[in-house]
Amino acid sequence: MSKRLQNIAIGMLIAFLITALHLTFWSAIERDALRARADNPRRLEDERAIVRGSIVDRNGVALARSEPSVRLPSGRMAQRRVYPQPSAFSVTGYYSLIYGSSGAEFAFDRALRGAEHMDLWSAVLNEALNRPPRGADLRLTVDAHLQAIAAAAFGDRRGAAVLLEVPSGAIWALYSAPLYDPNTLDADWERLRNDPNAPLLNRALQGVYQPGSALQLIIYAAMLANPALQPSDLASATAPLSLDGAVVPCLAESPLPLESLQSALARSCPSLFAEFAVQYPAEVQEKIEAFGLLSLPRLNGYPMAAEPRFRPLQALSEPAERLREGVGQGSLTVTPLQMALVASGIANYGNIVAPYIAEALRAPDSEQWTPVPRSQLERAAITREAAEQLRAAMREATLSGAAQAARLPELPPEVTLYAHLGLAFSGARQDGWLIGFVDLPDGRALAAAVLVESVAEAQTAARIGGQLLAAAARRALQN
Structure with a gap:
């Protein structure tokens, strides 16, 4: 191989390594920070696709749940939050992509959105299968x-x-x-x-x-x-x-x-x-x-x-x-x-x-309720x-x-x-x-x-x- 071709090959290899390092940095190390940026359209789509867990009362009556609404560009379904018992708003609070959250939606946001039980393998699998995260269900003590x-x-x-x-x-x-x-x-x-x-x-x-x-x-x-x-x-x-x-x-x-x-x-x-x-x-x-x-x-x-x-x-x-x-x-x-x-x-x-x-949480695809710790x-x-x-x-x-x-x-x-x-x-x-x-x-x-x-x-x-x-x-x- 001529000296000139060697230099081209080395240059292409270096460019490939730089590109790979750049992709690794943003997709692995800074993945969460990139998704959290306000100007990232993927962030909004990811948020809309999360299947937040249901909130139920002490007898299992639904106070809040997520329902599919429209299909997103990624192929996933956008979810909308539904509150079947409006008289319980002071308990559930509200969840909005625009105005944030309050009440139980705020206090248990990480559990309801699936962040608390999400390990690395689950995150990789969801990404590979284009599957939205699922949150835990929350059972409250109210009637x-x-x-x-x-x-x-x-x-x-x-x-x-x-x-x-x-x-x-x-x-x-x-x-x-x-x-x-x-x-x-x-x-x-x-x-x-x-x-x-x-x-x-x-x-x-x-x-x-x-x-x-x-x-x-x-x-x-x-x-x-x-x-x-x-x-x-x-x-x-x-x-x-x-x-x-x-x-x-x-x-x-x-x-x-x-x-x-x-x-x-x-x-x-x-x-x-x-x-x-x-x-x-x-x-x-x-x-x-x-x-x-x-x-x-x-x-x-x-x-x-x-x-x-x-x-x-x-x-x-x-x-x-x-x-x-x-x-x-x-x-x-x-x-x-x-x-x-x-x-x-x-x-x-x-x-x-x-x-x-808050009485108990139930992980996705589980029948077991885990009591919420009381200190x-x-x-x-x-x-x-x-x-x-x-x-x-x-x-x-x-x-x-x-x-x-x-x-x-x-x-x-x-x-x-x-x-x-x-x-x-x-x-x-x-x-x-x-x-x-x-x-x-x-x-x-x-x-x-x-x-x-x-x-x-x-x-x-x-x-x-x-x-x-x-x-x-x-x-x-x-x-």
Whole structure:
């Protein structure tokens, strides 16, 4: 071979090696980075072809699934996400190629898209066969039937409801109103984003509200922990409280005088509790912290509200500021999930349960469900004796106090209802709270918090909470 041909051959070999190295670099080493580039059309096609796993409720009812839609240039089928139960949107969230994801679609995105169980061999095989990745199925603890009950109870009102099982912490219902339809999210996005009713906000987890007279539960717990500090003069306990030009009365009017602090809580009378917070801020602060109101709970990676900003009661030098905090109208804000956990602590005789909403995952082509690990443990908030006294007050509230509207005829006779009614003021708006639970015959309980925005009367929250607790109790007895 002539020198000239040798040089040509060597040059071609070097060019081939450079090309091979370049292809190896981009197809193997930088494969994921290349596909992740926003200007890579293959990325969008790959994303559209992923068969995301289904999301089902505790009974196997489909909450979200993928269905084939159109054929892509690669020959694979594009998938569209379908949500058969729109009332469960606050649980499932949404998945959009344009606007991202929320809820379970966000928290379990890697599992649902197949990234968690995808090994190198599976990836190579999928590529060779032009086969799209398949994600794992996700089973949640919620009950689609209870989600629909909550939707019917709220109607066109704004608010949220959380219901969970005690002592397991499994969330049976997590509802936010107003609803939107995640099936038409892309088309409706601008309208939803600009809607003053904020339907995209998951109020159950991200809505922050003043607790108002729902905070009386916490202050009563502080009173029980400090018997020597409890007020003995109940003569003015039923007197309305004046606050910033507003008059805050007892939520249950009665011509009979109060005979105990328990009855003051049962009637949701603000004066005694507000005055206690003014006089003993450190004791109230301790119980606010013990019930977890100064830190947001975790829930399987779901997006939560921003961490609360709260000025410690001891740091407030003005009695008027302490008074606002004492009636739940100060800097303290809470989410419905937090208040549901308060209810769980009372139902669980002093121990607040660890909430969870994801039960198990099932790999593609498998029949076996693998439990989702749970790392949180229940924590003590109050003593068993204090919980029993709180339970007695909440029971009285349903029989002759402020929460009687929650005791509905459809409540099964085998269960016992406990509840506290609260009212909070937000400017010209007033919001209703129902914090309650039912004891089941088998030793379990179902605890709930319901928040209804812009109510004419707090009893609206009591009726909605009563409907949800009654329906959940019936489901528990059936199963």
